[in-house]
Amino acid sequence: MPLRRGWVRSKLISTISGVAFLHTLNNLLQVRQAERAGSESAWRSFLSRFLLTVVLALICIGSLNYFVNPEGLYGTHLVPQILWGARPQKAVMLKSVQPPPEALIMGSSRVMTILPAEVQAATGLRTFNAGVDSAKAEDFYILLRYAVEQAHLRPKLLILGCDVEVFHNHEPVHYYLQQPSLLASFLWHSESQHWRWQTFTKLLSHQETQLAVESLYKSVRRKTTPFSHAEADGHVVDDEWERERAAGRQDLQREIRFTIDRFRPRYDDYTGLSEERLAYFDATLHYAHDHGIQTIVFLTPTRPAVEEGLRQHGYEERKQEVTAALQRISSAWSARFHDFSSAESFGGDPSHFYDGVHYDDTFAPGLIAKMFPVRAHAIQ
Template sequence: MSFLSRWKTALKTAEGKFFVFLISGFLVFSLFVLAGAFLIDPHEDFGTGLVEPLVLTNRSEKLEMITSLDEKPEILIFGSSRTFTMDPAQIFELTGKRAFNASVSYGRSEDHDAIIHYLAEQQIAHPETLIIGFSAGAFNNDPIETQLLNNKYLKQYLAEPPTPLRKRAPRTLKDKLNAQYIADMFRAVFFHASGFPTDRVSFLPNGMQDTQDSPYDEAKIDDNYYRALALFENVSEPQWERLEAFRSLARYSIDNNFQVKVVLLPMPSITRARLIEDTDLIAIEERLITFFTDEMPDNISFYNFSEVQSFGGSEEGFNDPTHPNIANTRLITEAIFY
């Protein structure tokens, strides 16, 4: 009897039928999970989500907010979540000029370059001044944020066209699909039906995060040190592509006649000391300082506030190892304009 004949005979037994049922169930479940991951898209990896993702989607949100403003801002704030609490109202008090906080989660040079190109070319905003806050970790080797790759307005301004979704999606699913991802799919559906937690990040009409300072907690800073450390994993110098993205922004600032104030943001001294010991932080910062002070045009000003005392800040003015709180951010803002 041939192998094929024996196989057909085996499948007719009770054990064989159970095996077929088991394999069929596994295949159906796998297809369900793959389709759900792509359509629910809990981490905004594909831009296909049928429900609101668990992650912040503030690139799209901030573009919608600034487009709806009655008066165009004269000053724009760019950066990551570290500048979410920079207050346009304070800037108006200091300068008499309207401002908008256009910072986005994990904002990096390619985000800033794409956003200013889009806003200016679409005549949504043509600011006199950009304020760009960053940490040395913003020039690391992390891939471009998928929310930028998926944004139909911004992705056209990237130096290299993003890989088509049909090619990117299988690799993303291969890298990210695990038990936690599947759990996040169900969480996204649950929150869509029942509402998101009230502590979800939200923004005021001027783009500033709607939040209040929490009490200083040194244990929280110590416990979350790994988040700061991750920004410098396998990094010995600023990524060349991100420096090039900033050069593109610098050229655009000259062509469109606006000023740029670049701010190297602080972190708690205890975090900074550990990073100096564990990473190449000093070498990375020195390269960035040279880049911004020696290689940029005259319309770009650089403020090195990497250490708390450089702007008269407080060691207790941090929410975690990487985020200055509102009080320290207000001092940084004052130092920029005075």
């Protein structure tokens, strides 16, 4: 730990020294420039000042993003990571979890709150929640193959929670899958050649900078308390939200508006179902079928206000297409399909959404009861 602090201190000192040096140089240029306005040398000073400012600003922004590292991309950890890297962490957990799980829950952050214990109570199978953020169809395929071929698990049951965006035709493969890794090795088309370049460009992106600033801000307020954590069975606890709820600071309407604003651009780009993602989904169910894994597919719930807010952005059309595709592919591989897109469909209480699309763990019993009407040892 002292070694780590020393390293951070030395990096900070070198950054501050660099800034001071460039500031002095800039002052010198300013004096010279004032004397020579209008001449070629004045333009040279103008250019120097411009280039210096650009370079300095880009170095500062790049350094901020590198050291704060809000997405955990660079190996540096000045403050706690704001975005939890679910894929690598769940991959590690799948390999080490004991005793080995017999049932896997997969899906996006929307399934992360499903308690594996609830599934175990209903099925008698030890369950692991392998949900990862923003899961798309390729995530199911990769995680399933990884679980079977790398983690050497022999699951009997696979529960796939699909969002309407699961077959998005313009969202790229998740960043973590573009890195050379065991997970990425299951992708049909390797994206790793772009990884280094994208790592560099992310340093200079608005999104990364915004996350870095947010991360710093939250760290200053909360010191080193984690924003979320995964328990041994993969169930994710959103610590930040729990703290906000305990303090009575939850503003659901604001969260819903935020969700709609965040999802609008996604739906503007979501102009049809991706053929490749449909093929990944088909391959997942095919693989499960060949390995004797019973599969249950369900469409995750969304708050009606969000559906309404996205209606003009093609939400309804995509939902219908996705529902039809999930039904068709599930039926082709003898998998069961449940449309749980509305909370009412499984007896859930809509007030238990904590934003537009995420719900707390009180939803899980209803979902599971609908999936397994005959409880205990339903799947053996």
